[in-house]
Every structure is written in structure tokens, then in C-alpha cells.
Amino acid sequence: MTDTSTRERADRVVGHGLGTSAPRPDGTPKVRGQFAFSSDLWADEMLWGRTVRSPHPSARIVRVDTTVAEAMAGVHAVLTAADVPGRATYGLEHTDQPVFASDVVRYHGEAVAVVAADHPETARRAAAAVVVDYDVADPLVDPEAAIDAIPIHPDGNVFRHVRIVHGDPDAAGDVVVEGAYEVGMQDQAFLGPESGLAIPAEDGGVDLYISTQWLHVDRDQVAACLNLEPERVRLTLSGVGGAFGAREDVSLQVHLCLLALATGRPVKMLYSREESFFGHVHRHPARMTYRHHATRTGDLVKVEARLVLDGGAYASSSTAVIANASCFAAGPYRVPNAVIDGWAVRTNNPPCGAMRGFGAVQACFGHESQMDRLAAALGMDPVDLRLRNALRTGDVLPTGQRITGVAPVRECIEAAVAHPLPPPAADDPLERPGGAGLTVDSADVRRGVGFAVGFKNLLYSEGFDDYSTAAVRLELAADGEPVATVHCAAAEVGQGFVTLAQQVVRSELGVERVVLRTADTGVGSAGSTSASRQTWMSGGAVQAACEAVKIALAARGGDLSAGPIEELREHHHRPTSPLDERGQGDAHVSYAFAAHRAVVDVDPGLGLVRVVQIATGQDIGRALNPLAVIGQIEGGIAQGVGLAVMEEVLVADGCIQNPSFTDYLIPTALDMPAVAATLIEQPEPGAPFGAKGVGEAPTISSTPAVVAAIRAATGVELARVPVRAADIAMPQAASRGAAQT
Amino acid sequence: MTIARPRTVADALDALGALPGAQLLAGGTDLMVEINFGRRSPDDIVALRRVAELGAFEVGEEVVLGAGVTYSVLEHDLADELPALAAAARTVGSPQIRNAGTVGGNVGTASPAGDTLPVLAALDAAVTLAGPEGDRTLPLDAFITGPKRTAIRPGELIRDVRFRRPRGPQLFLKVGPRNAMVISVACCAVVVDADRRRVGIGLGSVGPRPLRATAAEDALAPLVDWDALRADRDAIQRAAALSAEAAEPITDHRATADYRRHCVGVLVERALTRGLEP
Amino acid sequence: MNETYGLRINGRDEQVREAWLGESLLYVLRERLGLPGSKNACEQGECGSCSVFCDGVLVNACCLLAADAVDAEVTTVEGLGAGSTPVQRAFLDEGAVQCGFCTPGLVMAVTDLLQRTSDPSETELREAISGNLCRCTGYGRIFAAVRAAQQGDAQ
Incomplete structure (x- = not known):
């Protein structure tokens, strides 16, 4: 048991392996303001995207008129549901959310259109100039009533009913207490609002630099909506200003890529704080x-x-x-x-x-x-x-x-x-x-x-095929010292996986110098930075790759001079089953x-x-x-x-x-x-x-x-x-x- | 959009004359937020940051606070002389906001939640407006006409806020749901004026503009022992109840009207207890 | 109407060319002058992530009209020094950095505090950084960093 009062400095063991309070590899750029968050990205000829959102929680869309906005100086594109070439909807587990609302809007702030312009203020004004006529309806806001109410979506109003019956349902105790409790809606309120930069690629695909919790699940949703093969949608993690669950779902990813492909120019989007409250769950x-x-x-x-x-x-x-x-x-x-x-x-x-x-x-x-x-x-x-x-x-x-x-x-x-x-x-x-x-x-x-x-x-849980992937490469640097390079798509959102990955390699391979490649979709999925899982899953994948490197090195008699050793491994946790x-x-x-x-x-x-x-x-x-x-x-x-x-x-x-x-x-x-x-x-x-x-x-x-x-x-x-x-x-x-x- | 950057009040007035409808900019803590969010897009701005005379203050028999005096100056430099105003200033936004925002901005924006306003109301402050025709002075009550509405005329700017410096305790209490950077749910100022034998009670965030609890003041004044500067508990509770009655609160996402009114009673009772030691 | 004007940032004269005059200093720093160290988390003076010194005074760059800062000396986090300052090193050593989005603003606020007061009390420290929101750390490691920076200064 370790008693760590918050006033004490934790022990620092020389070597910065596992068990030490190794410093963050991204710490120095972060304290100096040199760390590139997704909102800091910039490209030549870059345009600014802006979302048009519904002011109503429930309405039928009668008409969307983009002509005034399109005619504004500096405006390069105005896109609506009609401009989505692939799947019209996305979603983490169920693809029930439209990229753009087309017939009805179902919540206050739902996206209806996006614009791209040469200045954020122009984009804001153009978004305001998109005319949407709504036939406003009474919103369904009572969750109890929703269970039996007329469905507000073709997939119905009940996402899931879980019933757990364990032991004797009629058992009774001598003492019985009852209570009714409520929890209000909390927001993750990360400090770095949603942002990203999409750059159209020569192969007709798109490169997206994005703050997210799970690159690969974003990539798959974006590719489906763009009607592109996943290989032509390449995601690279850019600096993430906190997550806490709010970056699990797609927010501006599809919109950004649509605008980049439509305009042929790099497009940046950056939610304001207000928009952030509408832009994530x-x-x-x-x-x-x-x-x-x-x-x-x-x-x-x-x-x-x-x-x-x-x-x-x-x-x-x-x-x-x-x-x-x-x-x-x-x-x-x-x-x-x-x-x-x-x-x-x-x-x-x-x-x-x-x-x-x-x-x-x-x-x-x-x-x-x-x-x-x-x-x-x-x-x-x-x-x-x-x-x-x-x-x-x-x-x-x-x-x-x-x-x-x-x-x-x-x-x-x-x-x-x-x-x-x-x-x-x-x-x-x-x-x-x-x-x-x-x-x-x-x-x-x-x-x-x-x-x-x-x-x-x-x-x-519940039978999900959960795994992470990591590649570890060990070689001699120009100075003759060994250097290890880790490639893993695990999203660093502030929690410190980048530090841990270095610590794992140091402890497993005994190599002090550990380089982290940028997380991207060029390597297999690491799964989501959520469910308290990256230390276990991606830490486990890095460890497994290190083990494989060690075996390969031993097979060579420990001689690295013949060239680099690179091994890629997945870590799967033991299988689980769904609830019956x-x-x-x-x-x-x-x-x-x-x-x-x-x-x-x-x-x-x-x-x-x-x-x-x-x-x-x-x-x-x-x-x-x-x-x-x-x-x-x-x-x-x-x-x-x-x-x-x-x-x-x-x-x-x-x-x-x-x-x-x-x-x-x-x-x-x-x-x-x-x-x-x-x-x-x-x-x-x-x-x-x-x-x-x-x-x-x-x-x-x-x-x-x-x-x-x-x-x-x-x-x-x-x-x-x-x-x-x-x-x-x-x-x-x-x-x-x-x-x- | 154009911007004028005058260095004197006279130049600022000239700029306002040349740019009818120009927006005044001082600390920026209100206007810039509006511009950042696209809620306001003024054609012209007259920036007052360089007008040194607006940043001056005098504390004598009369207190004159230039419109450009920041909350930080009130908080740090005038805490002994103007304790209630300093206490109010300390509750405004963050240290960064207090370094930029000004008393003139607080008065000119005239938000129902403006933290210095109930103090200025309790102090019987007046607002000096500089205009093309010269200066004119309005009591705060006449200057602030409604929520974010004032009697300022085109071409005018706020030169200063002034009041007679009272002798006696001055208190400010504010309720907010967080311990820093919080908009007032209800606040009150109590100014004991031993010379005039009055206790000024100002209320904030409980009406369309800062309120004076006049009935409470009238009821309390004759019950104060003016030599000892004391009042008994009954008198204080009566004044607190009358203050709560004077409130005109609304229910919004920050608080209910009932809670705001409740706060007024509690705050005034506590402020008077501190000021008049029963 | 757009205008060209000069700013003095981190001891250098910078030209802001053909800019919309409604732009905040924060926007100009980040998008026109290549200085993205000041962060934009709220654009309404409620988070402190964009804290800079304007003529030596700690302010939020989002609430300063860039075109009104033409004759001010502005210092951003990028201008604190070529290497890391004691405050920056303490943030690293004490684990005060997680996602890092609030960090530049907090570094500025703590720098300001320690310039004004060599030995702030616990509540002075808390109040001094009460305008800088951090969502990752719960502030505990930040308090530790300030203490460490103080001790470093004292030595």
C-alpha cells in the first residue's frame, strides 16, 4: 500500500522505467506553448469551416436555401445532406445520426449544413445567411414518456432495456428503504474545443488531422460517409485538449472532409465553446x-x-x-x-x-x-x-x-x-x-x-472484440546507441499513454532512448482511449511487441548491428459475453x-x-x-x-x-x-x-x-x-x- | 470597421463626433465577447485605453473614479478607502478580467448583475458624462434606465463616477454558485453614512437594474444608535425583510426568483449585522 | 474595412496586414503571427487559457482588440524565454501537465503571481489562478508546481 499525500513528491527512480514518475515526453512543448493542438494547425490556402445548426429541438425542415450564402464573397462551399456521397448517417454503435439533418431535426444544435470561407468571420456570416425554414414541432423531452411515445426516429425510442434478475426476485428483507434520485446532465468540458484540419489528397482521398479518442473508428465512419475506401481516408492524431468521453463520437470529422474534398483546399474547423456544447454528447x-x-x-x-x-x-x-x-x-x-x-x-x-x-x-x-x-x-x-x-x-x-x-x-x-x-x-x-x-x-x-x-x-464488455496494436522497432542510432521506436494509434488525450509507452519499452528492452511515432491510421487500431483501457490494452500491445523484439534479438545472438528489428503485436483481453x-x-x-x-x-x-x-x-x-x-x-x-x-x-x-x-x-x-x-x-x-x-x-x-x-x-x-x-x-x-x- | 485611438477625452469626443454610432471600447471584457461571438459587429470603435485622464481617481471628501479605473485598482489600491467597492471588484470575473475591466464599463454596460452597481447605488453615486456640449452629471438611478440600458446620448462618454465619501462601515456580499469567476445570483451593498444618518442598501441581480431598498433604509435610519453605530437585531431583521420585499427578481437558468429574494433577506441581515454590531 | 497595423510582441515588431479590425489579439497571435501558444478555449474571458502580458499586466488576449494593442508591449508564453523558466520546469517535474491546453495560460498566471509575490499563501495562490480553468488535473499538481518553483526561486 502506498500512502501518497498530495503534498509529497512521488519517488523518482532513475531510469524512468515502469514504477517511476517518468516525465511526459510532450511536457516541454506543452509548457512552452509549442505543442500543436488540433486547433493550432495551419495550412497554406486554408479555408475555415462553420456549421449551420438547428435552433429547434424538433422540427420538420421545409426548405434549405443556400444561394445567398454561396454568393457571398470569400465563400467557397455550402454543403447539405444532398452533398453527402456515401452513407447519410454515422454513429459509434448504431449509425442513426445524420451527417446533416435533411427532413427533420431532432435536437437543439443538430447540424443542417456547413460552409467553408476564407476567414472565420466570413464563414460565420455565411452560416448565418443559410436560410432554413422549419415547421416547428413539440419536442419529446420526458424520458419516461418516451418509452411508449410515438417514435421520433425510425429506429424507435428505446435504445435498450436491460433487465437483470438475480437470485430470488421475491426475496424480502426485514428492513426496506426506498428512494428516488436524479442526476443532471454533465458535460465533459474539456479545455480544447473540437477542431481539426482536413487536406484533400492527390489520390482523391483526404488526410485528416484531428483530436479524437479513437482514430480508426472515426476513419471507418468518415470513409463510409464519403464513400471512399478506408485506405484513402488517413487520420493523424493532433494534439488533444482533453477528452473525458466527449471525443468518442464523430463531431466535425465528416464535415471537415466533405468541405476539403468539395473545395480542393485544406479546411480547418474549430468549434467555439458554445458550439462545443452542441457538438458533442x-x-x-x-x-x-x-x-x-x-x-x-x-x-x-x-x-x-x-x-x-x-x-x-x-x-x-x-x-x-x-x-x-x-x-x-x-x-x-x-x-x-x-x-x-x-x-x-x-x-x-x-x-x-x-x-x-x-x-x-x-x-x-x-x-x-x-x-x-x-x-x-x-x-x-x-x-x-x-x-x-x-x-x-x-x-x-x-x-x-x-x-x-x-x-x-x-x-x-x-x-x-x-x-x-x-x-x-x-x-x-x-x-x-x-x-x-x-x-x-x-x-x-x-x-x-x-x-x-x-x-x-x-x-x-459484452463480447466486444477489444484489442490494441503496437509496433516496436529496435535499432542502433547513428551514434551507435540503441533506440526504440513505438508506433501505436492509441490516442494521447492528456492521460499520459505517451509516457507509459516509453516506460514499458525502457523496462522491457532496457533501452533508455524511446521515440514515439505520431499516432495515425498507418498502423492497426489501438481501440479507444476510454473505459480505462489504454494502460492495459495498448500497454499490453507495446509489451507484447517488446517481447517479440527480444526474442528476435536473442535469435540474432543479441546483435543489432545487422539492422533494425521491428515487431508488431496485438493485445486482446480475455473474451466476454453479452448479457442474456x-x-x-x-x-x-x-x-x-x-x-x-x-x-x-x-x-x-x-x-x-x-x-x-x-x-x-x-x-x-x-x-x-x-x-x-x-x-x-x-x-x-x-x-x-x-x-x-x-x-x-x-x-x-x-x-x-x-x-x-x-x-x-x-x-x-x-x-x-x-x-x-x-x-x-x-x-x-x-x-x-x-x-x-x-x-x-x-x-x-x-x-x-x-x-x-x-x-x-x-x-x-x-x-x-x-x-x-x-x-x-x-x-x-x-x-x-x-x-x- | 474603423478604430480611433484618442489620448484625451477631448480627442475621444471629437472621434465620437466624427464617427456617429461608434462603439466605445475600454477593458474589452464585455464588447470583445460580443464581437468574438458575432453578436455585435460595430462599424466604428473609439478605444479609450490610452486616455490617461480616465484612469485617474481622487479620494477626498468626494471620491472621483475615472471611468477607466480598473477593478484591480479598486481591489488593491482602494481597499482601505472604499471597502465595499473593493470587495465587489474582487468578485468580478478572474484576475485577468479585473486587470482589464473598468468601472466605467461596468456602469456603461449596466448589466443587472454588474457587481459594482449596487455599491455605487448605496453610495448615491453620480455619473459624469462628457459630451460635445460639455459635461453633465446624472444620479446613477437616472443613468441606468433598464437592463443594459442607460441615458447616455450619442457622442457622449462616461468621464467618471463620483460620490461623497461616507463615514461608517461599507459592506458588499455576493452569492454565486462558485468561489471564483461567477456571475452574481444576488448581491447587496450596505453603506453606513454616519454624517447623514442614513444606511444605504443597494441590491444587485434582483431586478432589471440595481435597486435601492428605500423602505428598509427609511425604517432602519431612526432605529440606529448613531453615536455607537449600532442597531438591534429586530431593527436589522425588519430592514432585511423590507429589503427582500424590495427585490424584483426573476427566475432564469442561474436561480429562481424565490431563491434570489431569499438571498436578499439573508445577505442584508448579515451585512447589517456586520456593519451595525447588534 | 481591413487595415494594416503594427504590434510589438515578445520584443519584436510585427505587421498585421489587411486584417479585419474586429479580430481579437488572441486570433491575431494564433492565426496571423504564428504564435499559437496562447490557447482559445472560451473566447469570453472565462478560462484564462489565452493569458498574456500587455504592458506587464496579465490579461486575456481574447478580450483585447488586437488593433487596440498597437502601442503595447505584449508578451506571450512563447516570449518567456528561449529555454524553460523555473515555472515551466516545475510544471513538468511536478506532473502539472496533462492535456496541456490550459498550461500556457497557467504558466503565465503563475509567472505573474511569483513576480508580484515571492511567497504567496495557499489562498493567494488559489485566487491568483482562479481565472485559469484546468479540466484534467484538479489543480493539485499545479499547486505543487508553484511551490516547487517558489523554492527553486528561493534557492
Whole structure:
């Protein structure tokens, strides 16, 4: 077990192999402003693309008139659905989203046309000059109603219904608690908005420089829409300014390539912050009802849950998100009996899909709120109740799957509560709720402590053929020293795979100098930078390629002078199976667990909250780069805190109310609590290096921990996140305004 | 689009005369956002950054703040003299925004959420407008006519904001859902004026423009012990309740009207408690 | 109407030719002068990613009209020095960089802070960078980097 207080510097072992806090290879250009993000790209004769979007969440398109826009000076192309040469739709798992809406629009901000012009301001004006006549319809915005409503898409309104029936569905406990909970729509809010540069190629194809999470799945969707062979659509990863799930889906990729091919010129697109809110999927809002049964001594008997996730207008990854939410609905506890219904439905709200935590976040707010409620009903300490029911290796999940890997839930909980509680707030208004607003005096502040545990699968699930590819080349450099070159399409989005790839090669081959080729579609797929999977999958592929290089080198008697050795390998994780009709099946490979204890200061009069400290114990398998692990934990906690107290895309009648950083608030340096983290290192069998992905677990249970702490400070029932000030200050009032229908 | 870059108020007025309808640009924190987003595309701009006289301030019996005085100057250089204004300035945007944005911009933009406005209202501030016909001075209340609407005339610019410097505590409290870079959900300013024996109460973000809680002020003034500068809890609570009644809040995506009104009551009670130690 | 004007950026005189006058300094730096180190994450002064010094004062380049900066000394992240400054090195050493999009702006804000105050308190530090949003790190490693840069300066 490693106790790594955030104030300590992690150990630095010379050599920068696995287990060291090796520095990022892209760090120096990033701190100097020389790192090329996709928005920094530039080409001679470059044009600027701009999207025309629907102002309505539901409407029939009566007419699109591009003539005025086309006639404007400096405008080079205006494209609509009629200009899409290939498949008219795209989608991550189901191709149900039009490249351009042609007959109907199904969400506020749906793309209808794109323009290319010689200046971004000209492009903006041209986009505004595209005339679209809409016959506006009432949007379908209630996800419960959507289940049985008239379909708003030919594929129907239910993306997926998952029903998990485990053990005896009629089992009952002595103590029963019920609750209804809601999670608002969170945005990934990465700092670098969607952007890219498409350059038409001489072979009639296109080269696309893009920030994405998965080059190959983008390439396949773009090629299908362009009606080009995949070989003629070449994608190269350019600098990615954060992702968190929001770059899993195609946004401007197809539009960019269409414009480049139509104009014969390089085309750059760069979403504004406002457009970014319309241009990518969000975290699914959830409505959840729970009923927990337990014995009088606190053993869980049964969990009943009904989860409804609003997937918005198009499928994105909704089918996988609802599977996750359902699989993990009962939390990291032994639950002998369970009946769980999960629905992901289509509405005219903004499309929702992947975000860090991927379904587990919503469920965790439900099951952890329930565990607190159950503890209160039993008169038990909430931590003791969780310890009593904590999952262990060998236990069976509600899906019938037995946990074969490590499951140190108890250790996570004990580590989180072992951290010392923080001292009372100093006498500085910035350390009180409300901060520089000077709203509260120390005497009026109430402190609360809350606790939560969560878990989530690592890697892809339910039979998906998940793999990564890496090539490693070993040769002598001009100076006679060995140098290794890695080619892997894994998208570096900030998480640090580039550092890890170097560390793997250094440890495996004993070579200090490791060069990373740019990630592109010139090598096989690495899969997505999501599901906490790249350390395992692409780390595993790099390791396998290194092993092959070592074998080849040994066959040569260790002599590199005869020329380079290059080996390419794929890493596949062990197969999984889909859930059956009763929601049973070995659907997942591995799990990561974390526990969070939150300490908050609350001003009950105004409902303002300051999160003071988050203590955590996290199951990480093995720390391959301790500093990077801490960075993921702190960053994940920041997003969990954000969902707890401030982050929500507000949607009224299908329309986003706050598409800006003025009104979509994410934590600032003055909102971020101190973090005390303990890394639980128990190597995971079957995982390369024994390491688990660490990015998602910090986001999952930090949110309910904060809410539990606010409840403890105020005594107010809080059934919805984000918690708004009025929910605390005026719990009896109808504090939900018209903006939050 | 053209841009004029005058160095004196006189030159700025000439430029405004030569470019009818020109947009004034000072710190840029409002106008540039509008231009960046394509919401405004002025034909002509008169940039005031170089007009040194607008950046000057005097703090005597009367306080005169040039329109170009930045929030950072209020926050750092005038915190002792003008504590409520400094506190309000500290809550505006980010340090970068406070380094650029100006008091003249806050007054001229006249956003219902302008953070310095309730303080200036409580201080009975007046706005000096320089124009082709000379200067004229309007009380803030007459200058700000509605949300983002003012009585400024074509060809005029804001020269300064001025008020008599009161003797007594000055407080500013603001509610926002984040601890930095946040638009006010509700805010209040309390200015205890021992000389005139009045307590000014200004409210922000709870009406179409900054409000004065006049009924609360009238009720409170006779109940203050003006020698000790104290009031009892009942008087304070009564004034807080009257202030909440004076609010004219709306429900929008930032908060409900009910919560805003609730905030006014809590904020005014706390501000008066701090200022008049019951 | 477009106009040609001069700017002084990182100690060099630059010509901005035939530019639309509505362009922000951020746009001109990035798209006309080949200085993309200042980042565009919000274009409304809400993220700090485009922080630059204008006559030594830390401001957001997105909120500065380029044509109004004609007689100002502008310093961008590219102008901090030929090599890495102590602040930049500390960001690297302490793991304060993940995606890196906020990093140049934060480097500017921290540079500004440490120029003004050699030994900022915890809350002074937090307030000084409260206008710079970071979505990856949760700020913890950034705080550590500032402390390390301070100690480096003190030595």
C-alpha cells in the first residue's frame, strides 16, 4: 500500500522505467506553448469551416436555401445532406445520426449544413445567411414518456432495456428503504474545443488531422460517409485538449472532409465553446428509483432498481452506458438477490453518450444514497454497513459473474477513512463557502462528513472484440546507441499513454532512448482511449511487441548491428459475453474500486458549499507512474466534485440554456478540495504489469460522498445532483425553476 | 470597421463626433465577447485605453473614479478607502478580467448583475458624462434606465463616477454558485453614512437594474444608535425583510426568483449585522 | 474595412496586414503571427487559457482588440524565454501537465503571481489562478508546481 499525500513528491527512480514518475515526453512543448493542438494547425490556402445548426429541438425542415450564402464573397462551399456521397448517417454503435439533418431535426444544435470561407468571420456570416425554414414541432423531452411515445426516429425510442434478475426476485428483507434520485446532465468540458484540419489528397482521398479518442473508428465512419475506401481516408492524431468521453463520437470529422474534398483546399474547423456544447454528447441525465432490503444486522438481501437514462436524440453509446449503469446499479456489495431495470431512451434532448465513469456515475449516486438511508434505518454507521457488505474476490455480481480478479473494497474503505480529518477552516473568507463573496461568518458554517464507494468495469464488455496494436522497432542510432521506436494509434488525450509507452519499452528492452511515432491510421487500431483501457490494452500491445523484439534479438545472438528489428503485436483481453435476457453473463473483464470520504463546509442560510477535503483509497493494481496516477485521481475527483455541486447542462423544452463557460461552471482553483489519496496496490491477475486503469474510479463515488457530507451538515434530504444552493437553503420551496423542467 | 485611438477625452469626443454610432471600447471584457461571438459587429470603435485622464481617481471628501479605473485598482489600491467597492471588484470575473475591466464599463454596460452597481447605488453615486456640449452629471438611478440600458446620448462618454465619501462601515456580499469567476445570483451593498444618518442598501441581480431598498433604509435610519453605530437585531431583521420585499427578481437558468429574494433577506441581515454590531 | 497595423510582441515588431479590425489579439497571435501558444478555449474571458502580458499586466488576449494593442508591449508564453523558466520546469517535474491546453495560460498566471509575490499563501495562490480553468488535473499538481518553483526561486 502506498500512502501518497498530495503534498509529497512521488519517488523518482532513475531510469524512468515502469514504477517511476517518468516525465511526459510532450511536457516541454506543452509548457512552452509549442505543442500543436488540433486547433493550432495551419495550412497554406486554408479555408475555415462553420456549421449551420438547428435552433429547434424538433422540427420538420421545409426548405434549405443556400444561394445567398454561396454568393457571398470569400465563400467557397455550402454543403447539405444532398452533398453527402456515401452513407447519410454515422454513429459509434448504431449509425442513426445524420451527417446533416435533411427532413427533420431532432435536437437543439443538430447540424443542417456547413460552409467553408476564407476567414472565420466570413464563414460565420455565411452560416448565418443559410436560410432554413422549419415547421416547428413539440419536442419529446420526458424520458419516461418516451418509452411508449410515438417514435421520433425510425429506429424507435428505446435504445435498450436491460433487465437483470438475480437470485430470488421475491426475496424480502426485514428492513426496506426506498428512494428516488436524479442526476443532471454533465458535460465533459474539456479545455480544447473540437477542431481539426482536413487536406484533400492527390489520390482523391483526404488526410485528416484531428483530436479524437479513437482514430480508426472515426476513419471507418468518415470513409463510409464519403464513400471512399478506408485506405484513402488517413487520420493523424493532433494534439488533444482533453477528452473525458466527449471525443468518442464523430463531431466535425465528416464535415471537415466533405468541405476539403468539395473545395480542393485544406479546411480547418474549430468549434467555439458554445458550439462545443452542441457538438458533442454529454453524460446521460438519470432518474432512478431504488428499494434496498436488508437483514436487521445489516446484510443486504435484495436490491431493486429502475434506472432511466435520457439518451437524447441519437444512440451514441447509450446501449453500453445503460448496460454499465445496470450492471453496477447495486454498488460494490454482495447482493444475493436483485431486480434491476435499466432503460436508455431517445428524446429530443441533446444526445448523450460517453463520459468518464460511463453509467457507473449515475448508478453510484443512487446506490450510495441508498446505503446511507439504509444505515440510518438500521442505526448503523454508514462505513460499517459498507464494510459488512463489501465485495471480495470470489463474490458474485448481480449479473451472475464471479469476480476473479482483486477486489480490495475493504482496503479502499479503510484507507479513505484512515486519513486525518482536515482542521477547521482558517479565518480567511476564501476558505469559507461563498469565498470572496464574503457571504458567511465562521460561526454560521456547518461542517459535514460523507462517505461513498463505487466501482466500474475496465475495458470493453459484452463480447466486444477489444484489442490494441503496437509496433516496436529496435535499432542502433547513428551514434551507435540503441533506440526504440513505438508506433501505436492509441490516442494521447492528456492521460499520459505517451509516457507509459516509453516506460514499458525502457523496462522491457532496457533501452533508455524511446521515440514515439505520431499516432495515425498507418498502423492497426489501438481501440479507444476510454473505459480505462489504454494502460492495459495498448500497454499490453507495446509489451507484447517488446517481447517479440527480444526474442528476435536473442535469435540474432543479441546483435543489432545487422539492422533494425521491428515487431508488431496485438493485445486482446480475455473474451466476454453479452448479457442474456435475464441480464446474466460474464460480461466484464475486470473492475476498479474506489472509496471517497468528503468533508464539506456549508452555509445553510444561503446553501453555499465549499468542499474542504476528499480522502480516497483507490484500487489501482500497480502504480506504473505514481505522479500520473495522482494526477488522474485529483482530476477525476475535481469532475466528481463538479457534478456534486455545480455542473449541469440545463435543458428547457429541449434547448440548452447555458452553453458557455459563464454559465456551465466547472471547479476553479478556489473550489478544489485538498485530496489525500492512498493507492491500493494489489496486482491484477491477467493485466499487463498487474495495473488497472485509474482514470474513471475517482469520478464515480466522489460525487455521492460530497452529497452525503452536505446531508450530514444540514440534515436536508438531497435527491438530485448537482445540488443547487436553493436545494439546501430552501428545501421546502419549489426551488426548481422553469428552466429545469 | 474603423478604430480611433484618442489620448484625451477631448480627442475621444471629437472621434465620437466624427464617427456617429461608434462603439466605445475600454477593458474589452464585455464588447470583445460580443464581437468574438458575432453578436455585435460595430462599424466604428473609439478605444479609450490610452486616455490617461480616465484612469485617474481622487479620494477626498468626494471620491472621483475615472471611468477607466480598473477593478484591480479598486481591489488593491482602494481597499482601505472604499471597502465595499473593493470587495465587489474582487468578485468580478478572474484576475485577468479585473486587470482589464473598468468601472466605467461596468456602469456603461449596466448589466443587472454588474457587481459594482449596487455599491455605487448605496453610495448615491453620480455619473459624469462628457459630451460635445460639455459635461453633465446624472444620479446613477437616472443613468441606468433598464437592463443594459442607460441615458447616455450619442457622442457622449462616461468621464467618471463620483460620490461623497461616507463615514461608517461599507459592506458588499455576493452569492454565486462558485468561489471564483461567477456571475452574481444576488448581491447587496450596505453603506453606513454616519454624517447623514442614513444606511444605504443597494441590491444587485434582483431586478432589471440595481435597486435601492428605500423602505428598509427609511425604517432602519431612526432605529440606529448613531453615536455607537449600532442597531438591534429586530431593527436589522425588519430592514432585511423590507429589503427582500424590495427585490424584483426573476427566475432564469442561474436561480429562481424565490431563491434570489431569499438571498436578499439573508445577505442584508448579515451585512447589517456586520456593519451595525447588534 | 481591413487595415494594416503594427504590434510589438515578445520584443519584436510585427505587421498585421489587411486584417479585419474586429479580430481579437488572441486570433491575431494564433492565426496571423504564428504564435499559437496562447490557447482559445472560451473566447469570453472565462478560462484564462489565452493569458498574456500587455504592458506587464496579465490579461486575456481574447478580450483585447488586437488593433487596440498597437502601442503595447505584449508578451506571450512563447516570449518567456528561449529555454524553460523555473515555472515551466516545475510544471513538468511536478506532473502539472496533462492535456496541456490550459498550461500556457497557467504558466503565465503563475509567472505573474511569483513576480508580484515571492511567497504567496495557499489562498493567494488559489485566487491568483482562479481565472485559469484546468479540466484534467484538479489543480493539485499545479499547486505543487508553484511551490516547487517558489523554492527553486528561493534557492
